[in-house]
Amino acid sequence: MFQDIFQSEKLIEALVIVKTEFPLAIFETLYVTIVSTAFAIIIGLPLGVFLATGDKQGILPLPKGILKGLNTLINLLRSVPFLILMIMVIPITRHIVGTSVGTTASIVPLVIASAPFVARLFESSFREINPDIIEAAQSMGATPLQIIWKVLIPESIPSLISNGTIAITTILGYSAMSGIIGGGGLGKIAINYGYYRYKTLVMIFAVILLVLMVIAFQLLGDYLAKKSDKRFTA
Amino acid sequence: MIELKNVSKTFSQANAKTHALKGVSLTIEKGDIYGIIGMSGAGKSTLIRCINMLERPTSGQVLIDGIDVGTLKAKELLKIRRSLAMIFQNFNLLEQRTSLENISFPLELSGVSSKEAKKVSLELLELVGLASKKNAYPSQLSGGQKQRIAIARALATNPKVLLLDEATSALDPKTTENILDLIKDINKNLGITVILITHQMEVVENICNKVAILDDGAIVKRGKKECFKTYFNLKN
Numbered sequence A: 001m002f003q004d005i006f007q008s009e010k011l012i013e014a015l016v017i018v019k020t021e022f023p024l025a026i027f028e029t030l031y032v033t034i035v036s037t038a039f040a041i042i043i044g045l046p047l048g049v050f051l052a053t054g055d056k057q058g059i060l061p062l063p064k065g066i067l068k069g070l071n072t073l074i075n076l077l078r079s080v081p082f083l084i085l086m087i088m089v090i091p092i093t094r095h096i097v098g099t100s101v102g103t104t105a106s107i108v109p110l111v112i113a114s115a116p117f118v119a120r121l122f123e124s125s126f127r128e129i130n131p132d133i134i135e136a137a138q139s140m141g142a143t144p145l146q147i148i149w150k151v152l153i154p155e156s157i158p159s160l161i162s163n164g165t166i167a168i169t170t171i172l173g174y175s176a177m178s179g180i181i182g183g184g185g186l187g188k189i190a191i192n193y194g195y196y197r198y199k200t201l202v203m204i205f206a207v208i209l210l211v212l213m214v215i216a217f218q219l220l221g222d223y224l225a226k227k228s229d230k231r232f233t234a
Numbered sequence B: 001m002i003e004l005k006n007v008s009k010t011f012s013q014a015n016a017k018t019h020a021l022k023g024v025s026l027t028i029e030k031g032d033i034y035g036i037i038g039m040s041g042a043g044k045s046t047l048i049r050c051i052n053m054l055e056r057p058t059s060g061q062v063l064i065d066g067i068d069v070g071t072l073k074a075k076e077l078l079k080i081r082r083s084l085a086m087i088f089q090n091f092n093l094l095e096q097r098t099s100l101e102n103i104s105f106p107l108e109l110s111g112v113s114s115k116e117a118k119k120v121s122l123e124l125l126e127l128v129g130l131a132s133k134k135n136a137y138p139s140q141l142s143g144g145q146k147q148r149i150a151i152a153r154a155l156a157t158n159p160k161v162l163l164l165d166e167a168t169s170a171l172d173p174k175t176t177e178n179i180l181d182l183i184k185d186i187n188k189n190l191g192i193t194v195i196l197i198t199h200q201m202e203v204v205e206n207i208c209n210k211v212a213i214l215d216d217g218a219i220v221k222r223g224k225k226e227c228f229k230t231y232f233n234l235k236n
């Protein structure tokens, strides 16, 4: 098999496909990943705050039923495999985007699947904050909202960035999967050419690009997290 | 004036009850440097935290200038807390903020304009002798310097009372002395009442005018420092 792959005509054919189809696919993958991550953070950040501060002894106690409901919903959504979730939410996607296929449509399942994940990641970031610092703010007469805005979030920025990086790389991986139900991007190319048309080389190129993108996001995230952290500036 | 009247605090966990405070009564006059000394687990932190209601007493009253703080509404309590500044063993500075930003933090909380907050904070940095460190982050400061920033922060909102919970326990003897001198100056020059808890006899001996000994949740002796001569002699 590998002998075939590297036969020059196959290589040339693959390179042509790379040249004609990859630019758009790369753009689509980035677009879907970034937009989905942005929405997942917009939804996940407040949920993460509620999870971390909502218990009885917390800064912003929530009615017990609400916190429990939220926890259950998040656990449920997180335990449904993404492939199945994608199919399950098709009616919702159609309702929001007007269609259930295409690049933009794939954003909806991605956000639904990843917002609970982001909520959990951010919850853990907030729980890392030293409770003594929160108590100090309380002793200064800080209101619960002031504690959230001025202590909890700013003090956990480096950790939020690290966890946000985990989220964006995971979403990138999921976005490739959405190629199966009509999402665009490198995932679609890998599946179409590699699985349906036996053009293994094209698939390999697509996968290499996906890996490189994950590495790039990870390096950028690590850099930003480190740069934002004032705890180790000495 | 701060009065504790028969303050008790019981922590109830699933299957155990801890009686951390058992009917503590104390009167702290304006201008006092009141030391509360006791062994680990005696209930010192619980006691000081009851004064600003970080911990709600199970029974008894805490009166500040005659106001029963246990009965205050949330908003009024937050206001009272701003007049009782607390200083901690581990400084509890915000690690992602510079010294200057740490000092202006309580001012931000009470809605002071950022320009005014900066001006006040710079003055306080000067007062604690760390003007050159205004842009340093806590990770770049020594323990003693961190505590000075914490003291400056505590002073920012013009408190009437400073509550010190083992404020010098993490510092070496020399630095402890410096910090205690600073506290003494603040007490004398700004007329701020100081309540400090400690397990170090030296601290009490050095700066307090009144002392109470807390043992297993109860005050076993209290009064002017002079009454404690025998204790100090035993120690030294």
Ligand SMILES: Nc1ncnc2c1ncn2[C@@H]1O[C@H](COP(=O)(O)OP(=O)(O)OP(=O)(O)O)[C@@H](O)[C@H]1O
Residues within 6 Å of the ligand: B011, B012, B018, B019, B020, B038, B039, B040, B041, B042, B043, B044, B045, B046, B047, B199
């Ligand atoms: N939140 C809490 N829940 C349950 N028990 C508590 C709590 N806080 C304090 N205690 C208990 O109350 C008692 C008094 O604790 P406290 O922290 O006031 O002691 P302390 O005198 O400050 O000791 P140390 O010198 O070690 O700081 C201890 O037995 C402690 O275990």
Ligand SMILES: [Mg+2]
Residues within 6 Å of the ligand: B044, B045, B046, B166
């Ligand atoms: Mg203590």
